[in-house]
Structure formats: structure tokens, C-alpha cells
Amino acid sequence: MSAATLAPAGAERTKTRLLELVKRHGPQTAQDLAQRLDVSVPAARRHLSDLQEQGLLESRTERPGGRGRPQHVFALTDRGEAAFPKTYSSLCVDVLRHIEGLFGGDALLKVLDARNAEIAERLRGDLPAELPLGERVQALVGRLNEYGFDATAEQDAEGGWVFTQRNCPNLTVARQYAQLCSAEITLYTDLLGVPVARDTRIACGQACCRYRVG
Known part of the structure; x- marks a missing residue:
């Protein structure tokens, strides 16, 4: 089986991990997510863009802890939250x-x-x-x-x-x-x-x- 055949499944696993990280740690920058996943920032941004198109993530500007320089972060939408098991x-x-x-x-x-x-x-x-x-x-x-x-x-x-x-x-x-x-x-x-x-x-x-x- 070629690497090309495995790529889509690998990409979906990466997207799932991205959603799990945002769920666990709250809104994250692309740089933070890239570091946690051990991938390049451009690669993380491509996955983030796909998740935004699917309506699972949204981007917004926040000040960490309410202070400091504003940062561009990614957060779960209501649809993204619904992807996780609920009771x-x-x-x-x-x-x-x-x-x-x-x-x-x-x-x-x-x-x-x-x-x-x-x-x-x-x-x-x-x-x-x-x-x-x-x-x-x-x-x-x-x-x-x-x-x-x-x-x-x-x-x-x-x-x-x-x-x-x-x-x-x-x-x-x-x-x-x-x-x-x-x-x-x-x-x-x-x-x-x-x-x-x-x-x-x-x-x-x-x-x-x-x-x-x-």
C-alpha cells in the first residue's frame, strides 16, 4: 500500500487530534497546535482551514489571560462541541x-x-x-x-x-x-x-x- 493511499486516513486522524486538543485545552493558536502535534505550522493551518470549512472550528482574536498582545486562536463551534460524546x-x-x-x-x-x-x-x-x-x-x-x-x-x-x-x-x-x-x-x-x-x-x-x- 502506497503512502498516498494512507495519506487521507492520516490527515483525518490529525484533524481528530486537533479537535481533541482544542476541546481539552481551550482555544489554541496554530503555533501551539503545531507544536503539540509535532507538525509544521503550515501543515497545522491546512488542517485548521479544513475544519473551519466543515463548521467544526472558528477563528477569533483573544488576549491570553485577558492581557498581552491579541492572538489569533481557534475554538470549537457548537457543531464541533457536538462531535464529542454527551449525556x-x-x-x-x-x-x-x-x-x-x-x-x-x-x-x-x-x-x-x-x-x-x-x-x-x-x-x-x-x-x-x-x-x-x-x-x-x-x-x-x-x-x-x-x-x-x-x-x-x-x-x-x-x-x-x-x-x-x-x-x-x-x-x-x-x-x-x-x-x-x-x-x-x-x-x-x-x-x-x-x-x-x-x-x-x-x-x-x-x-x-x-x-x-x-
Whole structure:
């Protein structure tokens, strides 16, 4: 097997190690990461650039310890954080199970409705009613991607809008509580101001969640 054949796998291992270093030590400069990995700074920068394009890292300027000269550092994005194992989903399932057991299904729906209202309040400014529907859909997809949904939008043959989520960050919860998916439909309908219907659902074993708008 040639070195060229091994290179991609080696590059992916290096990227994984870069993410692990940033997770363990916090925001790092390219020079610090190159030193920790024992690679050249240009090589580290190439990997960092790839990770930025994948939405796993972001670059920003910080003063070490709040003092000294500003430095260009790389930090995990929300999507990068999500790449590491979490127990949040199992905790969420436990909490919802206890709410339903103690107070009934209506209480569970009230909790999800309150969550919807909070999310809608955060996103509504990005989707003003005066924008054309297509722009509102695109804006919603952009925000969904910030939350790790790997979403895309397109127009169908009739000129209507369709958007797709190829990842479900809440899959563990959604598989046990279909109410979460129902609440999601309500949220999208509220934000876009038109009916939204789901054609496919990841939680049911399909490849993506696909939504028809209007």
C-alpha cells in the first residue's frame, strides 16, 4: 500500500487530534497546535482551514489571560462541541419521562410549547414577515445549520419550497417522544407564517427529515 493511499486516513486522524486538543485545552493558536502535534505550522493551518470549512472550528482574536498582545486562536463551534460524546440526550429523556409520569401528557406538551416559544423569540428577528417566503426559508435553514441539522433548501418543480434536515441532533429524544417532532412542525409553521408538512422523518428510520412549505 502506497503512502498516498494512507495519506487521507492520516490527515483525518490529525484533524481528530486537533479537535481533541482544542476541546481539552481551550482555544489554541496554530503555533501551539503545531507544536503539540509535532507538525509544521503550515501543515497545522491546512488542517485548521479544513475544519473551519466543515463548521467544526472558528477563528477569533483573544488576549491570553485577558492581557498581552491579541492572538489569533481557534475554538470549537457548537457543531464541533457536538462531535464529542454527551449525556445530554439521555438526561433529557429522563426529565421528560418524569414530567410525563408525574404530571401527565398535557404537562409534557406545555413544556415543549414553552421551549418553542423561547426558540421562536430568538429566531423571529431573522425571518421578518415582509421577506419573500424563499428568503425566510433560506434564513431558517441557515439557523438550523448553526444547531447541527445539516439542512438545505430548494424549490420543487411547482415552484414551492422544500427544506431537508440530514441530521437530527435530538434523535435519541425524538425516537422516544414523537411530541418533539410535532412541536418542531408547529415551530416552523409559526416562524415561516405558512403551513409546513413533513414528508419523511429520521426518527422513523428514514434518511432525512423533509418538509414541504406552504
